[in-house]
Amino acid sequence: MTEEEPDWQTVKSELLEGVLKRGAMVARVGDPDLLADVAPGQRPSDLLPQVKSMIVLGGSAPRVGEWNSPRAEVLETVGTSDRMAAIGSALARQIEERLGYYAMNVPTSTDQDDKPFLDFTAAAVAAGAGSPSLAGPVLHPEHGFVYLTVILTSLPLPFDGPIEQPACPAPSCVEMYDQRGVTPCTDVCNIDDGGCLGGQIQDGLVIGRRYDANRCRDRVYHYWVPGY
Known part of the structure; x- marks a missing residue:
């Protein structure tokens, strides 16, 4: 008697619904092979050789109250990807402990020569978490600028793919x-x-x-x- 193949679409839906409840505004899955042409060292397989899918989360814009603070240091502190990285770390732990697959929440800091560990822009575009913009950052059609985190995993989740209509130009x-x-x-x-x-x-x-x-x-x- 062989073990039944999991319903990966159901697994994906449960994982993404969970992170959306924790505060993510965008949760998409991309094909890591779409990043084959990015700079060496910044590809998903350079970080996790067993990678089968990448989960891209976006969100955590500063709240109105934080913008209203007279202390500039408040926005300097919250205006980073740290909040999204915390959600990503929890998701990676859930995948490894509950499902038994490798999962890595890619560091949102920088590596040698001040370069990112992963091409986050390419990952977000591949998953449909946004599109490139003239202004520089990835933009989401509904939420605009979002802070990103990427979870690489050996879990074979179905891909969402890039969005059809770019957010830029408006x-x-x-x-x-x-x-x-x-x-x-x-x-x-x-x-x-x-x-x-x-x-x-x-x-x-x-x-x-x-x-x-x-x-x-x-x-x-x-x-x-x-x-x-």
């Missing part, structure tokens, strides 16, 4: 570009005027995007926000 940004040749983000930080951002919009799509990550990191604290 209709208002397209309208502004048609009128002035810039969007709100490229107007504020134009790469041709000492800023970090550049690109064009053609037929409602971003083309020729330019992003000076090193210059941006010198100006904006996002060392612990790996979705850029």
Whole structure:
């Protein structure tokens, strides 16, 4: 008598429903093989050779009360991926202890040469947790900017795949570009005027995007926000 194959869709639904109840706003599953072309050392299989799927969680934007605080240090503390990482660590533990599969909550800090352990942007796009933007970070169509964490696992969960309609550019940004040749983000930080951002919009799509990550990191604290 052979053991019955688990219903992986049910397993996936239970896991994702759990993290959504704990505070995640976005919970998707991506195919790690879609990251085969990213930089060596930042691929899922470089971190977990047995990886079969990657769970991408997004959320934990600062609350209104935190924005209202007169202490800038409050936002400096909560404006990171730490809250999402805590949910990811709990999920990884649940997968290993309850289901018996490998699970790794990828560190949201940086590795050697100040590089991320994983290409979080590519992981989020592959799972449909958002899409790239002219402004730099991954954006979700409903929630906008979200803090990310990624759990790599040998659990063979069904994939969600990338979203069909990119979050960027928004209709208002397209309208502004048609009128002035810039969007709100490229107007504020134009790469041709000492800023970090550049690109064009053609037929409602971003083309020729330019992003000076090193210059941006010198100006904006996002060392612990790996979705850029």
